[in-house]
Amino acid sequence: MFNLSRYFSTVSFILIVLAAGVLGPLYRELSLRQITELAESRNVAMAQIFENTLQQPLAQLMVGSLGRDADFLRQSPEVGVLRESVAALMRNTALIQVRVDSRLGMTVFSSDPAQIGAERQAVPGFRAAMAGMTGSELQQHARFVSFDGEHTDVHVLTSYIPVLGERGAVEGVFELVQDVTPFMQQLQRSLWWVTAGVFAVFSLLFVMQYLVVRRAQRILEEQEGRLKSARDTLELQVEARTEELKRTNTQLQGEITERRQAESKLNYLAYHDPLTGLANRRCFIERLEQSLRESAEEDYRLAILFVDLDQFKQVNDSLGHGIGDELLVAVAARLSEQVRLVDMLARLGGDEFICLMERVRGEEEVAIVAGEIIDAFEQPFRLGDNELFLSASVGVSLFPFDGGTVVELMRNADTAMYRAKAVGRGNYHFYTPEMTRDAQERIRMENLLRRALENEEFTVHLQPQVDTQTGRLVGAEALLRWYSPELGMVMPSRFIPLAEDSGIIIPLGTWVLRETCRQVMQWDKGGFALPMVSVNLSVKQLERPEFPGVLREILDETGMTPGRLKLELTESVLMGVGDACGTLQRLRGLGIGLALDDFGTGYSSLSYLKMLPVQQLKIDRSFVTGIGKNTGDEAIIRTVMQLAGSLGFEVVAEGVETAGQAAFLAEMGCQQLQGYLHGGAVDPAEFRNRWAQHS
Ligand code: C2E
Ligand code: CA
Ligand code: CA
DSSP states (O other): OOOHHHHHHHHHHHHHHHHHHHHHHHHHHHHHHHHHHHHHHHHHHHHHHHHHHTHHHHHHHHHHHTTOOHHHHHHSHHHHHHHHHHHHHHTTSSEEEEEEEETTSBEEEESSGGGTTOBOTTOHHHHHHHTTOOEEEEEEEEEEEETTEEEEEEEEEEEEEEEEOTTSOEEEEEEEEEEOHHHHHHHHHHHHHHHHHHHHHHHHHHHHHHHHHHHHHHHHHHHHHHHHHHHHHHHHHHHHHHHHHHHHHTHHHHHHHHHHHHHHHHHHHHHBOTTTOSBOHHHHHHHHHHHHHHHHHHTOOEEEEEEEESSHHHHHHHHOHHHHHHHHHHHHHHHHHHOOSOSEEEEEETTEEEEEEOSOOOHHHHHHHHHHHHHTTSSOEEETTEEEOOOEEEEEEEETTTOSSHHHHHHHHHHHHHHHHHHOSSOEEEOOHHHHHHHHHHHHHHHHHHHHTTTTOEEEEEEEEEETTTOOEEEEEEEEEEEETTTEEEOHHHHHHHHHHHTTHHHHHHHHHHHHHHHHHHHHHTTOOOSOEEEEOOHHHHHOTTHHHHHHHHHHHHTOOGGGEEEEEEHHHHHHSTTHHHHHHHHHHTTOEEEEEEETSSOOOHHHHHHSOOOEEEEOHHHHHTTTTOHHHHHHHHHHHHHHHHHTOEEEEOOOOSHHHHHHHHHHTOOEEOSTTTOOOBOHHHHHHHHHHHO
16 A cells, blocks of 8 residues: 555655755855845945045045056055055954055055056956946955955955045945955854754654654555455455356256255265264265175175273263263364274264274284274373363274174174273273173173062172171171072172163162161161161262262161161272262261271272261271281281271271181271171071071
């Protein structure tokens, strides 16, 4: 755009220079003229004085000079008289030379005798004076000789003044030379000041105008910006309108292309996952079918890698579906970026991804890719403010060894993935046939488990807990038993994990609590008072926000005193629950007790333990077994006892089988013992028989 400021600066500069160039000389010229006029009028006045005072000798000299030569004149007595008078008159004036020329153009008198006799006809000033006009001539930086000697670098003004005779005719010419140096110096000084003043005024003007111009420039720029955007909008509108017109023009054609586009979009959607843009299940299956046909013909091997995120459900539950979706997109991007050797990557749905590797030569090749998939999760995922650490489990199945059809291969890869997860998160596993047997067994057991509660196949057994010192019964732990008509007696270590995975643990856990409380209260009525009963709690139960409410209902319904009920939790249970401390506080609020089960096998820090509202620690059976055999175990027990002592926890030792173990624990100060030494878990009737008599 036009740069107003720059334009202004340049033009102003030129104008200032021009103005200075014109104004300076003009001022000088005017001043010189003024000086000339002033000095001339002085000269005229002086000439008048000379004329009046020296009329006589002058007239004589003029007449007497006719026909005489210079030497004669110089010698003549009139000149001598004149010189004295002139010298007297010149004193204290600025005049430095006086000269009188005759009508005929010869100098008849001069304050400088050397000039007498000089010819003046050719001098313009003389000729003008002879014509009756007074004129002056300024000489600058001149050298001059006067009475008082030589003057160098002086400024002088010479005036030619006609001397009029009685009848008005010009009789001769006065040449008066005046020293105007002081005037000229004055002029020089004022010229400097004027220049400085002019410059200052111009500069000030320049600055002020520059400010105005700059402001104007800004306004112009703003307006141009506005104009530009208006023009852009207009252009867009014109474009849009043109497009619209084109569209209406080619509507028919457009409809056809639209339909085609819609078709291809539908086609795309049919084969792609809209969230991640990866191939979808259908696409994967079709590709796998084709690959299987080719591989069978050409005797190739194939690998299918089933990828499942380990913590996706937690992310979705705690951070919401929005973040969950973002995470899936990020995972898809990372897998496509970091895992290059696969021939197809697809998302099956949820947090399940699947890879296809064609023309596989050996298992090692597949293992490397599986490792790469696991490694892709090493770096955390950054989504907004969240940094999420995830891991994935990978299951692998191979064609032709692990199946000949799409369904078989995918199912077996899935089974292998479950095995990988069971081994520990962030692992991969190849499929083996026994996995299917295990999986089938699991499915069968799960189905049986689902019906077991309705079919009343469960019972609660009780295992005594006794006082270390007195051997008296202080409580019992409720342990679940499942007698299945199909499977026979199934131990909790087999079915509890299954119940947890399938969610059956929720109604089952509630049932155990209710049944245990009911049993204890029934015994109460029958005169057998069990002081305390402990019930194991699964993480799945604790996770449920409604759990404290359910527990309170059970207490109300059975009439159980809350102080006689204790819940057993493992450290891992606490780690798995979001706000474990808060949840436990709520349970404590109901008045029930809390025990930390399998103590010593987890990783709880001391500072964490201190915060928990727990009253009892249960030393894990594995340490008790080591008593008398393993000094390390004994040391751990000693440390746990000290820790419990300092934190004020009561300690129960689990799995006490021998008198030796009991003695050691008694010595360590352990308050309660639980184990086969005092009795295993038995059904309520037997328990009562054994302990009612005893107490
Ligand atoms: P746990 O809570 O550590 O229970 C103690 C386990 O050790 C019981 O096994 C018990 O029979 C066994 N035991 C007791 N004394 C001795 C002994 O002196 N020597 C040996 N070798 N073992 C002894 P059980 O009944 O098979 O229970 C296994 C696990 O199943 C329990 O471990 C508990 O975690 C879980 N479980 C049992 N019942 C329930 C239940 O109602 N709910 C939940 N959530 N889990 C339960
Ligand atoms: Ca327990
Ligand atoms: Ca235990």
